[in-house]
Amino acid sequence: MKAWINGIGWLTAAGLGQGRETTEQPLCPGSLEIPTRKQVFAQPDMRFGRLDEFSRIGLAALAFCLRDAGQEEWVEKRPLGIVAASRYGCLPTDLAYLQTMLPDHGKLASPNLFAYTLPNCFLGEAALRFGLTGNTLVLNQADRSGLAPLRYALEELIWSEQQGILAGVCDLAPPADFANGKESPGSLFLLLDKAPRAGVSGYGKLELQGNKMMFAGAEVTDLPTLVKTCLTVK
């Protein structure tokens, strides 16, 4: 089970970025600045301002990942999927929605907020903007390594028709009741392609060997280390 890493993009406490423009590993503790449309897309976009914060950070990281891989522009829809691992999902949006629902026994419940209380909705936003017709889902799993979505994608690429999967993590800062100050909030995605891409100098081959994930001849133990290695070897 193997795939080629052809793009990396993120929005973290380190800011917005993409792999080919820096050598600094961006997954770090700190506060997250929610991006504006201008920081992510050059063109005016009516929808971006309506998105909840969870969707904005996820969409921003996916945009930068595809940009990094030279895949942001498209003409024909393409069989790329998305696997986004999340611990808290859209819990902050759930809480915001409840603030509209509870006070008046549902009379003022916000339909716009409710639409974003399904964490996979931002994947739909990404799919329609970038023409992605693969499988799109949010993954919840106890996983401190950050590698679960990559493992999921590597397994699925073997038997699915998708040519690639954008796999990564997406989490806002946790609500106060869960915060411990050590979190690295944000969103980071890697484009894992089934085959090398013509005209793209990738970061390298990611491989599952039994339970071990291997990259550049060494076992990968966590997502920050993998990203750091990618940014170093590129």
Add this chain to the structure above:
Amino acid sequence: MSRVVISKIATVTALGDGLELLWQGLLAGQSGISPVDRFACENYISRQAACIPDLQAPRHASLLDAILERVAAQLGPVPSDSRLLVASTKGEIDLLTTVCREEAKIPAAVLFEPLLAKIARRFKLTAVGSNINAACASSTIAVARAAGLIAAGQTDAVLVYAADLVSEFVFSGFSALQALSAEACRPFDQQRKGLNLGEAGIALLLMSEERARVCDQQPLVYVAGWGAANDAHHVTAPARDGSGLVLACNQALAKAEIATEQVAAINAHGTGTIYNDAMELTAFNAVFGETLPPLHGVKGSLGHCLGAAGGVEIAIACKSLQDQQLPGTVGCLQPEEAGQGRLSAESQQIAGDYLLCSNSGFGGINGVVILQGGA
């Protein structure tokens, strides 16, 4: 490639506990949709939902606990090394609503990690697994992944567990979106006016044929094909041309290596909303053309069970293949023109070995599973 079987099923729905009771209720044209008494509905556009009878939870516990207990007791033992794939869209959302209403501290239990651990513990599994959140296609996609993993030899047993609740959180949201029907919903009917919510718990044990033999499990059906695709069209509305569903159907047919005329029946998503049902009929006509088989939807009986919908419908499809019958689509009195001759409020006889199940959801996602009978 290993052949994939479903060897055990447990269901808890508005039509009672157990697949046989559910099946008999569907054949009798029963509906579990009735006025909700779980929360006040006077500010919502509907009072109707399909709630599981006698579902109760202690204070500051989720109703999901009661569903899990009833499903697990019904399913019995499963191999402890089975992978666990859970499909739930909102998990213990009733608990979150309660603590927010009381302005209490938010417990970790509202996250998916403790829920996964709880489910794994109840089924005595060694690994805690993961939750797949793909809106209303969650459990279909979980079954598709389970089948893909087993067929490719990446594992040989997967427990798919799916559950979602009728909660005020979701009910109020669909009401705010004007998506609820004030009356019992009427999937694929010309006069349909929206959906009714439902709730369910479902467990499906998938195994390689070889592992099932070793475990002395009789296959109920085979999982022959699967597909998943995004419309890449809109976040909450389906693509009018059904392009994502067409793609997912074609992937599943290719995986099953069958022609459209070999599909004996379709269990459609059939929410009862104007756009979903029209999209599905467009897609199925595009895929099947003149070979469009009989089709039905069960949400007029069970409501829309969200992340658990696909799992319940796959369980029902197993019975359809075994008994060669397709339950009627409750509420479908005047079928949409594109489904006429294929849809009926009465049960239909079918003849064949393959049945296609599909679900579509917010975020533009579509999931399809093709089951094969004759196991």
